[in-house]
Amino acid sequence: MDPQLFEHSTTGSLVTITGTDARAREYKHVAFQPYPLGSSEPALTGTTWRAVSEARGALGRLGQAGRQIPDPSLLRQPTLRAEAQSTSALEGTFAPLDDVLAADLAEPEARSASLREVLNYVEAAETAFASLDEGRPLSAVSLCEIHQVLVRGTPAETSDAGRIRRVQVAIGGHGGALHTARFVPPPPGVELEAAVRDLMDWVGSTSRALDPVVAAAMAHYQFETLHPFNDGNGRIGRLLVVLHLVASGALTHPLLTISPWFEHRRGEYQDRLRAVSSDGHWDGWIGFFATGLAESCHQTLRTVEDLLGVQAAYTDQIRAAGLTGGLVRDIADRLIGNPFVTATSVSGLTGKTPQAARNAILRLVEIGVLRERTRRSYARAYEAPDVLDILRRQSSPDRSAPDT
Missing domain, CATH: 1.10.10.10 (Winged helix-like DNA-binding domain superfamily/Winged helix DNA-binding domain)
Structure with missing residues (x-):
């Protein structure tokens, strides 16, 4: 990570880190420690606010469609599995969508390692949605519960499964080397644990006074920047977007699939997040995020309408x-x-x-x-x-x- 990119950041500071990496190499480098999120929206341009408004409207239309479906839970599994397949692909774990949708037909022992990992996401998301339905607030504890389910039975199921990481990590480096990493998140320890708790407290309280789309974008940035787990941060961070929108009332049913849009813009997604850290460029990230959220809502709404159309066509075929x-x-x-x-x-x-x-x-x-x-x-x-x-x-x- 190039320290010069972050020397004048308004969203965090550089901290010195030392230690020994996974290859027993001693290092002395810097990591980026984000400041806590504020109690108001960042300064945004009119263009970005229009994108935010469009995203709010799209969320409302998707919610209205969900209320018109006699049994919205029927559509939860296919949309959730499509999200699981795409969000896992973003992190390098690929299983064909057909296999993910048909997984219940196969014996568990016949599933590939990649398919089991994708299905872990489905279980983790369902666990999180059920927790919200029961009235439990989002918290650092619930994030750890999600992580524990997500990594179950995978190489990432280590002693740190279900807990905030206890080692230094680097993002985008070669062989784990810090100096070649694209980004180095904050070091492990009590400050990282406190920062995760602060984020989830912010999600549950302070963010309620903000625009829900802006708040979801800010929380996603903060989570990914903290990078609190050894593995699965991208998947949990994108799931947190949907959980946050549901908890805030901006999304009435968790039918939203957001990862396909971001998957096809992986490079810009990563660059926009880093620009918040390096340049305090909230406007670019939030505008990008809101555009993706709106497009994802439109795509999900089209999918819901198409599925209901097919269901009606089946009824006609049966009658005919x-x-x-x-x-x-x-x-x-x-x-x-x-x-x-x-x-x-x-x-x-x-x-x-x-x-x-x-x-x-x-x-x-x-x-x-x-x-x-x-x-x-x-x-x-x-x-x-x-x-x-x-x-x-x-x-x-x-x-x-x-x-x-």
Whole structure:
């Protein structure tokens, strides 16, 4: 990390760090220690405030759509799994979206290491959402709980799993060398632990008086700059955005998928965050963040509308085919929440016999709602291609846009 970039920062200060790195090399360098967040919004240009206003409006439209869905929880799993797949890809852990969506059909021991790690994110997010539903505030303790679930069964499950890191880390360095790192977060210790507690206290109290989009952008910057865990900071930091918006009331249902937009702008995302530290350039970061939030809301809203449209089309297909019996309709209605089914999974969800479930699935295959995914007679699985196409588009927005 080049200390000269941060010498005149208005958002933090450089602190001297010494020690021995993972390769037993002694070092003496500097790290960046961010100042606590303030009680008011930074000075922003009119252009940025318009982007913030657009993001607030997009959040409102997404919330309104969520309220109009009879069972919004049905759409939570596919949107959450799309987010899990994309946010993990940002950190270098890749599992195909189809595998993430179909994970429940496979035995746990048959899952790849990457898939297990992505699914850890799903479990961690669900744990966090359930905590909010129970009225528990976001806190440093809840962040540690999220981290513990996120790294379970992975190489990052060390003695520091579920606790604030106790070692110095560097971001973007070669072989962990501090002098080549793009950024060096603050050193471990009581000051780092106190800074994380201060951030979460700010999220739960001071930020309530600020614009929710601006507050979410500020909290995300602070979290990523503190880099409180040995691993998983990017994923937890992006999850914190959605949790913060839900806790503040700006987002009524956690249906938002934000990582695909940022994934395709990884370089600018990193540069905007660093510019806040080096130059106090809140305006550029918040404008970028608000634009991404608005676009992510628009994409999620399109996905919700498309899924509901497919669900309505299935109803028409079933009616036109003259199919009777509630089980066929029940399966079709659930496909927007999980586009993969087996006779066993349908039987477990509905209480019907496996044979009745199999017969209903085959009726849906006959009219083109489902198609067979595997041809193993002992474990036949079926997929809804129309639903899959929509979810794939959600995880790959504006592919034609150049990465920056």
